[in-house]
Amino acid sequence: MYPNTPQVPNGSPSQFVVNQEDEIDLKVLLFNYLQYWPLILLFAFLGLISAFLFNRYATPIYKVESTVIVEDENASLGADLFASAGMMGLQGKSNIENEIGILKSYTLAYSTLQQLDMNVQYFAEGFVKKSEIYGNVPIYVRVNWDRKQAVGGLFRLEVLDDNSYELSIEENEFQLFNPADPNFKSVLDELIFEPSIFQFGDTVRTEVFEFSVVKSSAMPEEVIYFRLIDTPSLALKMVSDLSVAPTNKQSSILTLSLETPLRRKGIDYLNKLQETYLQRELDDKNRTSENTIFFIDQQLSGITDSLRGSEAKLQQYRSENRIFNLSQEGSVIFQRLQELEKEKGLNEINLKYLQTLRDYLASGQTGDLIAPSIVGTNDPLLNALVQSLSELQADRVRLTANFSESTPQVRDINARIQSTSKALQENVSSAIGNTQNLIANLNGQIRLIESEINQLPETERKLLDFTRQFTINENIYIYFLQKKAEAEITKASNIPSNKILDFAKSGQLPIAPKRSLNLLIGLILGFIVPIGFITIKDFLNTKIEDPKELEKQIKVPLIGMIGRNTAEESIPVLNNPRSSVTESFRSLRADLSYLSPQKDNLTLLFTSSISGEGKTFVSMNVASVFALMGKKTLLMGLDLRKPRIAQDFNLTNDVGMSTCLSSSKPWQEVVKPSGYENLDVILSGPIPPNPAELLLQEKFGKIIQEIKQSYDVVVFDCPPVGLVSETKELFALSDVNFYVFRQGYSMKGNTQILNNLVEKGGVRKMYGILNDVHIDKGYGYGYGYGYGYGYGYGTNTYGYHEEVQLPWWKRALRRQK
Incomplete structure (x- = not known):
């Protein structure tokens, strides 16, 4: 059973624990998002701004409607007899579905457009985009539809004076319309047309288009854009845009509706459609x-x-x-x-x-x-x-x-x-x-x-x-x-x-954009985008972040968590005894009295999966916290490949364990004082060519037995077990083993190495430690959580150690708790 884990009362179901776990997980999820609250608020603000700009510059869409009543003709006596014989249809002539199909037919739309002048679209330059104009246009383009015409692209016309204008191409996305085959248009890769000056009323003629421009109310320096659209394409678009439906299931009144940015254009089309x-x-x-x-x-x-x-x-x-x-x-x-x-x-x-x-x-x-x-x-x-x-x-x-x-x-x-x-x-x-x-x-x-x-x-x-x-x-x-x-x-x-x-008539207010709805959608998307990004980032994250998740993945107890060391000292226990990091090591020392009771001498081993997870930092500070207690402590650097202890204690790595194992020099002569009371250090020594073989000698076991008799606490700083093999042999020489993970650094897959050591390697007395805890995943975690594994400690416990100032929203939540 893990230390400090709440116990379930005898005879009571375990549902209390499950519910508590679910509640904690919900808090973890909430705090995971709250730590990014500036980003979420920024995106929410950007979403509102985007929706506001869209409402401001989007083209208003109006709904134009008209109604047609479909009446039945009075049937003659013979028709009544014929209908009673079952030979006529159920609805006779006035079949509502048929009339809807006729009103939405391409042929009717084509006939209607032939009576209207909608084959040229005119545009004026706006602040953000070009807007279409209809009715009182400054120019009028007369097109010769009896010959081939380039349609779909956008022409730019700049009025020079009362008699002339400059014509150029604004959007070169043309298709070639052939009146001999009106239903099939070929794509023009690129229409070559140099800007040219023409006189109003003159015919502009090339191989792919022919039209003339008549000035109506255009002023000098005014710029107008226009686009040619052939009648078959325009008819298809109008058929697609038109909606026809009965007012209700029992009614023979049909409502024709058209959504368009130009109310007058929609009214003209619907009225002419009804007439046709x-x-x-x-x-x-x-x-x-x-x-x-x-x-x-x-x-x-x-x-x-x-x-x-x-x-x-x-x-x-x-x-x-x-x-x-x-x-x-x-x-x-x-x-x-x-x-x-x-x-x-x-x-x-x-x-x-x-x-x-x-x-x-x-x-x-x-x-x-x-x-x-x-x-x-x-x-x-x-x-x-x-x-x-x-x-x-x-x-x-x-x-x-x-x-x-x-x-x-x-x-x-x-x-x-x-x-x-x-x-x-x-x-x-x-x-x-x-x-x-x-x-x-x-x-x-x-x-x-x-x-x-x-x-x-x-x-x-x-x-x-x-x-x-x-x-x-x-x-x-x-x-x-x-x-x-x-x-x-x-x-x-x-x-x-x-x-x-x-x-046909049009409403006074546009049906789109829906301003309130767009603002709501912008706000929702502003929240969804960063939350989705955070969720995906966490889902794809392969590093260990959440202590609860680590606790579920490993098959040994997670005995403690060590906060991030923000000071420059690598041994905060000795140099900054009132820091919260020092307090987390004291809490770990207190837990060790339960892990290995009734032992005067204690041997501790620290390892990890890979280099950089902080095992040397943890081993040095654990040895220091025992030395402060008055225990005679020895810190042994057994990482013969990549030693680091010497530089942290300002020592010279000239002699050490590799010296003893490769020569007849006794271990007492390689012990170096650390400069602090009750704490001695045996460095790894010069890097040997065969570190694994040296540690596996029988001589090393005898040295360890002698050291245990001379010191109250012995701390092994071993190489990463995920990279080298000799650490596995050292587990037999220690009383308690610690596997160090580092938050935001250790891979989630490294937990399997620890699980294999326990399940297949037979390693006993193995515990996990999460180092460098700095990412707050929920209430109770974070920097100050790691005093052992207790829930009752916090970073703002006044008078016991230096405070770590929490964000305002965390302080508010803790006060509510």
């Missing part, structure tokens, strides 16, 4: 009316010729035969025949439309469908099918402009188009059969009337035939004119189903 969106919808609706008018015009061109021909023949027959009106009997027959012919003509038009519709469906040309109601087909289901198919096809065209065929939206609408087209084909086939049967029935009735016509006089019969042909063509012509007028009225009255609810 509604215009595209209106164009889709008008396309049906235009197709209908085109179809009717084609039919009218044929009917007009037939009408003119039949009219001419009728007039000619009347003139030649001088007959103008039918008899009463002929008029009745003609009226009956006219009604049947009119009905037959309408059904033939309907049949022709159905056959055309069937051919369209068979060929997949569903983009030019004409509503059946235009040609007189009043079947509600057929009308609903054609309308639904046309709307689905229009939605597909808009979606495929922004999404690939593999996306869920496009796959869903393709499935709906296929289902609707199949249902329409079945309905058209049935309608064609019904119409053909009706026309055959009408032909039978016409043949019966024609038999009655054959009973009329020949002249009247021929007049009736000419009048009949003319009337048929006239009725069809009038019918098509009526339908054309209806289609034109429908086109003129078309309005978009969706509406702009709110035009």
Whole structure:
């Protein structure tokens, strides 16, 4: 059991000790960071300053918003029936997800930007950086986008006077835009363009760009920067920046938002985007009316010729035969025949439309469908099918402009188009059969009337035939004119189903930078950076720093800690008896009475892993502290390779232990007085060629036995056991062995050397000492902790030894304790 370790009461669990250890470790961690408090405060201050400067010079970002309401069209009766049959989509035309995809489509953004003048960005020089300007710009750059242009780089324009300017390149990061292949740009390694002077309005032309500059409000010596951006690249950026989302899950109102440093630019873009969106919808609706008018015009061109021909023949027959009106009997027959012919003509038009519709469906040309109601087909289901198919096809065209065929939206609408087209084909086939049967029935009735016509006089019969042909063509012509007028009225009255609810508007305050949040982040980073650095430094540190960590790593008790010797004396026990370092050696001497009790003579051995860890310093002062007690003490320098004791005692290393072992000279003749009472020294002597063999002689063991009989305390200053082998043989000659570590110097891996000595070497009575303790790792450690291993001693115990002034925060914490 370690000395001065708190004991656990009998029968009580060991949880008290564990909790105490955890508390101490937390304090160790806290004090480890607190020793760097100036650095932490400095970084926290720098973090706040950085956040303040970022808030001061960062470009403010504003949020521009507008809203669009997506409305459903009232479905017809046939559409309701069709939907109840499960053939139409779940949401019909007004699919919110589809409308969001259309608003965020590249095609819509491209069409919008073609109507705006945003392909040139203008910048003004600021205090820290260049800021973009929009609207009231001092110059205007007109670009010829019909030829290749260097885009992406930054031009610098300095106004010389009212008529001229100097043009140069500020940032040479250009790409070559080719209008023949607008979606792919090649990188220009470096655009060579020497600063040149031009006149306002003149064309600046090179191999890779062509534009002219017009002065608006620029003043002499004013500097303006500008950048050319092609429309495809700008469209991609606007699509990326635009956000579209419904106001809530149940709402059909879409909110369009754009974050931009230029509020006016964002407002202009969103407003034009909404206008383009509604215009595209209106164009889709008008396309049906235009197709209908085109179809009717084609039919009218044929009917007009037939009408003119039949009219001419009728007039000619009347003139030649001088007959103008039918008899009463002929008029009745003609009226009956006219009604049947009119009905037959309408059904033939309907049949022709159905056959055309069937051919369209068979060929997949569903983009030019004409509503059946235009040609007189009043079947509600057929009308609903054609309308639904046309709307689905229009939605597909808009979606495929922004999404690939593999996306869920496009796959869903393709499935709906296929289902609707199949249902329409079945309905058209049935309608064609019904119409053909009706026309055959009408032909039978016409043949019966024609038999009655054959009973009329020949002249009247021929007049009736000419009048009949003319009337048929006239009725069809009038019918098509009526339908054309209806289609034109429908086109003129078309309005978009969706509406702009709110035009674009911007908030008065920027959404970024978030000043309070940035200050908080700067402060947090100011703490995190140094703490992280300290943590990483400690994690990567291979030196022994923390006494508690050393205590856990070694398999022997850590008997004491020696503070850093700040004085110039190498033997503070003799030369500075009131220092805290001297008190730590006195505490170590007191502990030795427990380590080796009831012994009049005591032999102590000091070693370490490597040179420089302070074993000679510790051995000299331990020998001195026993001499001050009145014990007859001998300090033996057994480090025959690198002796040091002589210079610390101002002695000459002319004779010593190497002299005795290599000659017949008795050890009594090499003993030298140290200059202090009760303390003698045997130096190592001249460095021999075989130090290990000398110490392993039987003669050395006899000398040690004689010395023990002559002195009360014998102290061995041995060479580092981690470097030489002879020290291992000396452990058998000592009563207590000490392994010296040095804080901030000894490697953590050196603890394994000590553990091997204990576990494999069989060394007994081995204890650890931590020398040069100067890094405070927590309350209770530090300079004054090492009086033995007790917790109750401190550096400010007034009247017992010289004080070591602690930092103010340590004194405050100790008072609270």
